[in-house]
Amino acid sequence: MATPVEAPKLGNTVEECLISRWVKRKGEKVAAGDVVAEIETDKATFEVTSPVDGVLLESFFDEGALVPVFTNIFVVGAPGETVDSFRPTSSPPPQDSPDEQSTAPVAPQPQAAAKPAPNGKLSPRARRFADQNNFHPSAVTGSGPGGRVLEADLKALFQSGARISKLRERIARRMRESLSTTAQYTLNASADARGLLAIRTRTKAVNINHLVTFCCVEALLDVPSVNAEFVDGSIREHADVHIGFACDTPRGLLVPVVRNAHLLCVDELAEKMQELAAKAVEGTIPPDDLSGATFTVSNLGALGIETFTPLLNPPQVAILGVGAIQVKPVRRGRQVEFIDAIGLSLTCDHQIVDGAPGARFLQVLKSKIEDVESLAGL
Numbered sequence: 227m228a229t230p231v232e233a234p235k236l237g238n239t240v241e242e243c244l245i246s247r248w249v250k251r252k253g254e255k256v257a258a259g260d261v262v263a264e265i266e267t268d269k270a271t272f273e274v275t276s277p278v279d280g281v282l283l284e285s286f287f288d289e290g291a292l293v294p295v296f297t298n299i300f301v302v303g304a305p306g307e308t309v310d311s312f313r314p315t316s317s318p319p320p321q322d323s324p325d326e327q328s329t330a331p332v333a334p335q336p337q338a339a340a341k342p343a344p345n346g347k348l349s350p351r352a353r354r355f356a357d358q359n360n361f362h363p364s365a366v367t368g369s370g371p372g373g374r375v376l377e378a379d380l381k382a383l384f385q386s387g388a389r390i391s392k393l394r395e396r397i398a399r400r401m402r403e404s405l406s407t408t409a410q411y412t413l414n415a416s417a418d419a420r421g422l423l424a425i426r427t428r429t430k431a432v433n434i435n436h437l438v439t440f441c442c443v444e445a446l447l448d449v450p451s452v453n454a455e456f457v458d459g460s461i462r463e464h465a466d467v468h469i470g471f472a473c474d475t476p477r478g479l480l481v482p483v484v485r486n487a488h489l490l491c492v493d494e495l496a497e498k499m500q501e502l503a504a505k506a507v508e509g510t511i512p513p514d515d516l517s518g519a520t521f522t523v524s525n526l527g528a529l530g531i532e533t534f535t536p537l538l539n540p541p542q543v544a545i546l547g548v549g550a551i552q553v554k555p556v557r558r559g560r561q562v563e564f565i566d567a568i569g570l571s572l573t574c575d576h577q578i579v580d581g582a583p584g585a586r587f588l589q590v591l592k593s594k595i596e597d598v599e600s601l602a603g604l
Contacts, residue, residue, distance in 0.1 A: 228303030229278050230312040233265065235295045240267050240513045245291050245299065247360070249273075250282045256302055263299065271477075271509045276302045284309040289360050351377040359384060397478055404537050409576035412535045412547075415588045417595040419551045419568040425604045432604070435471070435525045436496035438548050438568070440602060441594035442523055443467050443487045443495070449587040452544040453520050456578050461543075470519030470539070471499060473506045480506045481539065483519040492602040523548060532569045543578040544587070547571035568595065 233243050247264040250256055256276040263274045263285070276282075280302040287293055301309040348356065349370060355377050356362055361384050368375035404410075422437050446453040446467050454463045469487040473480050482502035487495055505511035524536045525548040536547035549569025555562050570591065574584045594601055 228283060228301050228307040228309060228312065229280070230298040230301045230309075231262070231274060231277065233293045233295050233297050233299050234272070234274065236265075236267055236272060236513045240295060242292050242294050243267050243272075245287050245289050245293060246271060247289055248285055250276075252282055252285055254282050256280060256282055262302075265293075265299075267513055274299070278302055281305050283307060284313075286314055289357070290362055347372075348375045349377060352380050355380050355384075400539075401537055404540055407540060408538050410535075410538055410573055411576050411581070411584075412571055412573045413581070413584050413588055414533045415570045415572075415592060416554060416567040417570060417592040418556075419566045419595070421596060421598040422568065423551070423566055425599060425602065429604060432492055432496040432602075434527065434551070434568075435523075435548065436492065436499055437598055437602065438525070438595065439469060439471060439487075439499065439523050440492045440495050441598055442521070442546055442591060443469055444594050444601060445587060445591040446521055447488055448590050449583070451583050452572075452574065452579055452587050454543050454578065455520065455541040456543050456575060457541045461578055464520045466520070468518050468520045470522040470542075471503075472522065472524035472536075473503050475507045475509070477509060480511070480516060481519065481522060482506050482511060482515055483517065485518065492604065521545070527551065527568065533571050536571060536573050538573055538575055540575075543575040544584070545573050546591075547573065 236243060243265040244267070245263060246266045248262070249264065250260065250262045256262060257279050258276055260276050261273045262276050262282060265272055265274055281304065283301045283303050283305075285300045287299055293299060297314050298312050301312050303309075347368070352375050361380065363380075363383060366375055366379055366383055367373075369379050370376045419434075422434050425432065425437060426434060446469075450463045450465065453467055454461055456462075466486055467488040468483055468485045470481040470483045473482055482499070482505075484490070484495060484498050484502065487498075490498065502511060502515055505515070519539070519542065521542060522536075522539050522545045524545060526534055527548050527550040530550050532549045532552055534547050534549065536545045538545055547570070549571065551566050551568045553564050554567035556565050556567075557563075570588060572584055572588050
């Protein structure tokens with residue numbers, strides 16, 4: 227019996243996914259549990275498996291297609307079974323390739339979510355190269371007769387690096403939206419980091435980022451005006467702290483979220499952050515763990531950055547940038563003392579958070595960091 231498989235709902239906020247790779251091809255045998263396709267959201271990559279033994283009768287979308295959740299993406303069954311009743315309305319029946327010389331399989335093109343076709347007609351070798359490298363630029367100038375796109379044309383564009391991943395496209399879009407919909411400004415300060423370094427020397431269970439994030443959570447409880455969201459013209463201050471933290475991964479920037487961080491001790495917070503960061507790097511983090519933050523911390527201190535301007539992640543109204551620990555001269559009465567100081571950069575949405583409230587938050591955070599040893603009980 228033919229069995230359709232849908233694009234899964236990968237989290238409460240996910241409405242569509244991208245077919246990143248077909249592991250199995252039409253006509254191949256599959257066993258229950260075999261990975262048939264890899265799909266991705268703007269957050270992570272996931273595997274879609276076959277629920278039954280059989281043959282991959284049909285795949286309804288090309289690699290690179292965006293597919294709404296709960297849409298049939300392939301069918302597994304016995305050879306010869308019909309799949310027409312399972313075909314998505316946006317996916318037309320497969321057609322023979324107009325270029326009979328091509329030996330590369332061509333999947334059916336979904337009308338609503340297909341990737342843009344390059345300008346000019348693809349030669350068979352160019353089509354094969356495009357499929358093998360999942361490289362389908364929206365426009366490319368063909369050097370062959372009549373503007374025909376040759377393999378060399380695609381290779382030259384591919385090797386030039388003039389392309390970005392789907393995740394990078396979405397990150398870029400969110401950053402543009404961040405700047406176009408908010409009035410951002412950044413305040414810079416520093417805090418005595420000797421307590422942070424003392425704890426780091428005594429224990430390896432937590433690092434500087436865990437400790438600063440813990441202090442940030444405590445400061446947000448005292449200054450809830452920056453633990454807020456601006457949604458549809460309304461300000462929503464949150465009593466609970468769901469802290470997001472920027473994480474560099476092979477696929478780009480992700481922001482895992484520790485929910486109810488205000489209920490965790492520093493050891494518990496560190497453990498949760500390490501767990502989420504590992505999943506983000508591996509590409510196995512659930513989408514729901516990448517949404518719902520009320521405030522975000524971005525730490526570039528390990529890369530030697532002293533101060534920077536972190537960009538807001540709307541609808542959040544503030545984000546903290548953490549810089550490197552540097553030796554800094556500080557006046558103590560009539561004397562100048564050199565201390566280890568950590569850089570702090572707070573970006574706020576001026577529509578919601580004026581300069582004084584933002585500065586007060588940094589004052590509170592500075593106090594928490596400088597009292598971290600007693601605050602964390604370490």
